[in-house]
Structure formats: C-alpha cells, structure tokens
Amino acid sequence: MPTSLINKTINNLASKQEYTLLIHPNNYLIQSTSKLSSDESKNKLKEKNQHFVKAAKFPKAPQKEMCCGSGCPNCVWLQYVDNVLDYVKSLPLDEKVIEEQKRHIRDELEKNVEDENLRMFLTIEIESKGL
Incomplete structure (x- = not known):
C-alpha cells in the first residue's frame, strides 16, 4: 500500500473521530449524529432502547x-x-x-x-x- 494512501486513510479516520462524540453512561453507547447515516442513527437508537429493556x-x-x-x-x-x-x-x-x-x-x-x-x-x- 503506498504511503500517501496510508496517510490519507489515517487523516480521514482522525477527522471522522473529531466529529464523533462518544459517551458511555451505564455501559451503552450514544454517538452524536454529526456524521452518522440514518441507518447508524437507527442502530444507536435501538441499542439505547435495548439497554433500557436489558436493565x-x-x-x-x-x-x-x-x-x-x-x-x-x-x-x-x-x-x-x-x-x-x-x-x-x-x-x-x-x-x-x-x-x-x-x-x-x-x-x-x-x-x-x-x-x-x-x-x-x-x-x-x-x-x-x-x-
């Protein structure tokens, strides 16, 4: 893999991480929706609802x-x-x-x-x- 492609990939990952806010209350994950697709948003909402049921x-x-x-x-x-x-x-x-x-x-x-x-x-x- 060329070095420029590796650097580009690392920079893309770093910039995505800047927009993603991770919060871990009581062992479940909520992400800010700044860079989430609608499918990812639905999955995070499911995780949150499942956590309430899993209590x-x-x-x-x-x-x-x-x-x-x-x-x-x-x-x-x-x-x-x-x-x-x-x-x-x-x-x-x-x-x-x-x-x-x-x-x-x-x-x-x-x-x-x-x-x-x-x-x-x-x-x-x-x-x-x-x-």
Missing part, C-alpha cells in the same frame, strides 16, 4: 414467612430494600425518560410489594438517594 429485573420480594418480625439488623426486608436500590441504580440515566423511569419504578413497587408501609419506605428511600 436488571425488578427484585422479587421475600415471602412473609422469611421475616421473624423481631427487627433483626439483617432482616430480609432490609436486604430487599438494598436489592431494589441496586435495581434503580442499574437503570440508565436519561433526562428524557426520567419521568417514565419513575413511573416504571412505582408500577413495579405496586406490583411486587404487597405491604403498603414497605412500599412507602422503599419509595422514600429511593427518593432520598436522589434516584
């Missing part, structure tokens, strides 16, 4: 029989709170869908946590952590 599943609540009710420091419900907080932290942070994420979390809590007091505690914990 960890909402943790399953422990059975009522697993708690002795004596207020143990390692209560299964406290462990469950930690698991729910980990789930919330695993969701991708995107300002455009933040309200949708909050609604999704509330729906999951309604569906998975029967005890209203525990559900309220989880909601307060999530909000106090700024999630």
Whole structure:
C-alpha cells in the first residue's frame, strides 16, 4: 500500500473521530449524529432502547414467612430494600425518560410489594438517594 494512501486513510479516520462524540453512561453507547447515516442513527437508537429493556429485573420480594418480625439488623426486608436500590441504580440515566423511569419504578413497587408501609419506605428511600 503506498504511503500517501496510508496517510490519507489515517487523516480521514482522525477527522471522522473529531466529529464523533462518544459517551458511555451505564455501559451503552450514544454517538452524536454529526456524521452518522440514518441507518447508524437507527442502530444507536435501538441499542439505547435495548439497554433500557436489558436493565436488571425488578427484585422479587421475600415471602412473609422469611421475616421473624423481631427487627433483626439483617432482616430480609432490609436486604430487599438494598436489592431494589441496586435495581434503580442499574437503570440508565436519561433526562428524557426520567419521568417514565419513575413511573416504571412505582408500577413495579405496586406490583411486587404487597405491604403498603414497605412500599412507602422503599419509595422514600429511593427518593432520598436522589434516584
């Protein structure tokens, strides 16, 4: 391969990299659309949507029989709170869908946590952590 062709290829790659902005929040990739074709844009949008779907599943609540009710420091419900907080932290942070994420979390809590007091505690914990 001639040297001039190699230099031209390297210069083209460098200039394309200047126009491409890479962001890596929570293990997924978004590229600025300054140099992307419509197919590439669609693929990046798919990746973003798939990441939201790929987020960890909402943790399953422990059975009522697993708690002795004596207020143990390692209560299964406290462990469950930690698991729910980990789930919330695993969701991708995107300002455009933040309200949708909050609604999704509330729906999951309604569906998975029967005890209203525990559900309220989880909601307060999530909000106090700024999630």
